[in-house]
Amino acid sequence: MAVVSVKNLSTLKLKFDCGLNNLGKVIIKTKSLSNVKPEASDDDLFQVAKALSDLQEHTLFDVIVVDSTTISD
Secondary structure (H helix, E strand, O other), X not given: OOOEEEEOOEEEEEEEEEEEXXXXXXXXXXXXXXXXXXXXXXXXXXXXXXXXXXXXXOEEEEEEEEOOEEEEO
């Protein structure tokens, strides 16, 4: 029996550099956008991340796409 995989909605996570804490460690804060279409290209997702980061006070540190897939038989 073949296994069937179905891509679920993705999550786009934007990590921002929010400066240093009292101990000199970098503070990273994350904003997440859920229900992203799994068909969205990496280029499109990065462009959205860059556009959203321009609206933020802090500097964009990292962009992460979290994909999930359901598998069944």
